Amino acid sequence: MTSSAPPRSRREWLAPAGLIALSLVPMIAGASRLTQLSTGAAVTAENARFFDSPLPVIAHIVGSSVYLLLGALQFAPSLRRRRWHRIVGRVLVPAGLVSALSGMWMAVAYDLPAHSGLALMLMRLVLGTVMAAGIVLAFVAILRRDVPTHSAWMTRAYAIGLGAGTQVFTLAPWVALAGPPDELANTVLMGLGWAINLAVAEVVIRRRARRSRRRTRTPQPRTAPAGTHLS
Structure with a gap:
């Protein structure tokens, strides 16, 4: 008889x-965009900016997909205690920076898409800067072996990177009930997606801090003196 996995082991993968499920939304959209670029799809007003300058969007899609997929696995406690976590971290840092910096470049250099204005462009620039700075701060912290600071900033940066996934759920009800949003509604709903992610990130960070404090206060069992056998 094979025993089932302990409940705690299953819960850690939730x-x-x-x-990963939330990441599939932007990843599928990105794969569709790459297919258009590689197969020479019809150029429209909506996608002309990508055909005119494809390298930034390709870098953004590839960097974001790697960052979101591998980053999700870093939230599994069992993997964080293994060498795998450090190896993947060396991939996540450049992938996350490519995602953030290419996104900022596109926000400035590309023509603004429909229902997007200056406010949303500035929001993307600010959040892209915070994401890139967070990854750098996390990298510097882990070099100092400051794990709590490293973990906190990587969590915040991942929350920003995952914004496109959550934005589907903030935009979809509006589109279903009222049709395509205007510029103001689009900006608010997009910002709400990032705000939700960052709020959840702060909750996760604080829970980790509380668990760490509890472990620090918990008395450790005394070890027996050398040569003593415990029955």
């Missing part, structure tokens, strides 16, 4: 699985 968060990574949910994050």
Whole structure:
């Protein structure tokens, strides 16, 4: 008879699985965009900016997909305690920076898409800067072996990177009930997606801090003196 996995082992994969599911939304959209660019799809007013300058959007899609997929797995506690976590971290840092910096470049250099204005462009620039800075701060922190600071900033940066996934759920009800949003509604709904992610990130960070404090206060069992045998 094969024994089932302990409930705790199963629970630890709920968060990574949910994050991967949420990441599939922007990843599928990105794969569709890459297919258009590689197969020479018809150029329209909506996609002309990508055909005119494809390298930034390709870098953004590839960097974001790697960052979101591998980043989700970093939330599994068992993987964080293994060498795998450090190896993947060396991939996540450049992938996340490519995602953030290419996104900022596109916000400035590309023509603004429909229902997007200056406010949304500035929001993308600010959040892209915070995401890139967060990854750098996390990298510097882990070099100092400051794990709590490293974990906190990587969590915030991932929350920003995952914004496109959550934005589907903030925009979809509006589109279903009222049709395509105007510029103001689109800006608010997009911002709401990032705000939700960052709020959840702060909750996760604080829970980790509380668990860490509890472990620090918990008395450790005394070890027996050398040469003593415990029965």
